[in-house]
Amino acid sequence: MFISPMLLQKSEQPFDDDSYITELKLDGIRIIWTKFNDKVRIYTRHKNEVTANFPELTNLNLPNGTVLDGELIVPGKGGKPDFEAVMERFMSKKSNYPIQYCVFDIIYKNGDNVSSLFLSQRKALLDEIIPSDNPNIITVKWVYGNEMNYFDIIKQNSLEGIVMKKADSRYDIGKRSNSWLKVINYQYEDIYITGLRKGEFGLLLSFLDGKPAGLMEFMPPNNRKTLYSMYKVISETDKFKFIEPIKCRVKYRNLTKKGKLRIPSFVEWL
Template sequence: MFISPMLLHKSDHPFDDESYITELKLDGIRIIWTKFNDRVRIYTRHNNEVTSVYRELTNLDLPNGTVLDGEIVVSDKNGKPDFEACMERFKSIKAPYDIQYCIFDVIQYNGEKLTSLPLLKRKELLEEIIPSDHPNIATVKWIQGNGCAYFDLVKQNDLEGIVLKKINNSPYEIGKRSHSWLKVINYQYENCYITNLRKDKFGLILSFLDGKPAGLMEFMPPDERKKLYSMCKVHSENEKFKSVEPIKCRVKYRNLTKKGKLRIPSFVEWL
């Protein structure tokens, strides 16, 4: 039985507040683990069943009527989450990567719905029911408050970000994007040129200032798109793209891919 997970809102900055806990934001694939009628089924947050992809998670000995929420992560040689490797493993069980299911919440246990329980009670239960010796499963650790210091450590180690979760009056809100859970992304910034406009749907080809390809940008506020179209000077086109005179802008992105391109770039400002 699939249960749609609780989603996060964004916060532009970390903050220190003892009424929140702070967790590492894991750079992987959100997974809902379920067991009903003695059968484990595993789903992505979009309700795609992927049990056969993650067979190593089907032997977790928990009672029927259990639903867990967490993130599949693949770590690199330095122990940092490697999103590209995680996607390779998602696409093929033959990919040579070990997975870790990092569990941060329990939605249901032994047939009892736990969504109305306080956050810390759900965390305590997780520590009780999740075995510490499973090679592919772990619980996500947290601290109370200290969001700013935690985020500084994240930046120092080039990790994805943090999640701040409200302690009190914080039920698990199924299928909702809640302000009780806030993500703060450790964005990187780069100055680039826009060189091409995609025709079929909005998308901009970027290049670094040295001319090397920087990737595709699909995120730009509507008002900035209008400005873009007003300043574009098209000098050639083909079936898919319009080539324009380079327009300089600043973008933010998650990290560089292994091919040296920007991952999920989005517009910040014109330069």
Template sequence: MFVSPMLLQRLDRPFDDEGYITELKLDGIRLILSKFNNKVHLYTQHNNEVTSKFPELQRIDIPDGTVLDGEIVVSDTEGKPDFEFMMERFMSSRSEHSIQFCVFDVIYHEGKKVAHLPLIERKEILASLIVNEEHITKVQWVHGHGKAYFDIVKQNGLEGIVHKRADSKYQIKKRSQDWIKVINYQQTDAVIMGARKGEFGLLLGIEERDRIKPVGVMEFMNPDAKKQLYSRYRDLITEENENFIFIEPKIKCRVKYRNYTKKGLLRIPSFIEYIS
């Protein structure tokens, strides 16, 4: 059975509060695992069944009548979650990447919904259900210490942290301040090289000595910044094709992004401010 997962609010900075627990935010794919009638079913957060993609999770030892929430990840050679490796495994049955289901919550236990219980009690249930093994593990957590935890995340180039109210209920299909994510964004200065026709998107480049290196498309920009762009870029147009309008690289901006992809592109770049 599918359960629509609880969603997270976003915050720019971590905080210290003993009323919250702190967990590592894992860079993978959200997964709901359900076992009823001794059959395991796997679903993405958008209710796409993906059971056949991960046969190793159909053999894990958990009791019947269980629904778990977690993140499925693939680690790189340093043991860090690698989203690109995860997507390779997700998209191709020929991929040899080994997956691990990192579980952080339980929604059904022994066939009964436990979403109404405080998070700490659900964590206790989870501890009794999951024995860490090759393909499944429990997500570790601490009381408070959000700032120090986030510092460690930044030092190690990980995705971020999650603050969760220790007494929070599991709010199915809702976004709540009880669960808050803090992303470890990187920042860089870039130039705008063009605009996509149709759906909004800006071509970005990074200045490197005597050339500009293309680093992908930015799709996130606030309305005021878009207005400023539209008032400036028309005089800078150099050419266009079926998909893009190209401009002189004279408009500079600061952007935030998750990380560089293996192809050298910015992952999910987002506008911060103009710098020229």
């Protein structure tokens, strides 16, 4: 039984508020885990069933009538989630990266819909049913408040960000709610735009030393108009127009293992 997950709104900055629960934002794949009639089914947030991809999650000691929400990660160096590794594991059945399902919410327990309970109450239900002796499944650790200090620690350790959730929030199935906020620990970089992709929008980027920095697919419409009015083509292929470099600042999640910007988006012209 698929349940469309509750989604988060963005907050540019954290703020201290003890009415919120603060969690680490895990860098992985959102997973809905279900068990009914002794049959486990695992779904992505977009309703793609991926049960066969993760056989180690099909024999968990959990009761029938359970629906869980959480993030699937591959613990990397120092336990830090490795996004590229989890995507490799997700895309290839030949990949042998060890996975961990980090559960942060419960929607059904023993066949009962518990989405109307407070989040703090649902967290208590998780503690009742999640086994403590299986490394493939854990509950996400959380604290009341302390958002500013928590976010400082996230920045010091180059982690993805934090999630702030109202302790008395219900689970709004399939909805994006202001009761759940994500604060991303963006990195910033000054780069050059060196090319335009033909067809679907995309911009080739390079670092200031000339090394390739990846592809940017996120730019506000007004900034696109500015770009289109100023670029000068110097050469082109069937896929790209190469232009005289234009300097700007972008924000991004982290560097990939190949040294490229992950999910860069435009900030300002320089």
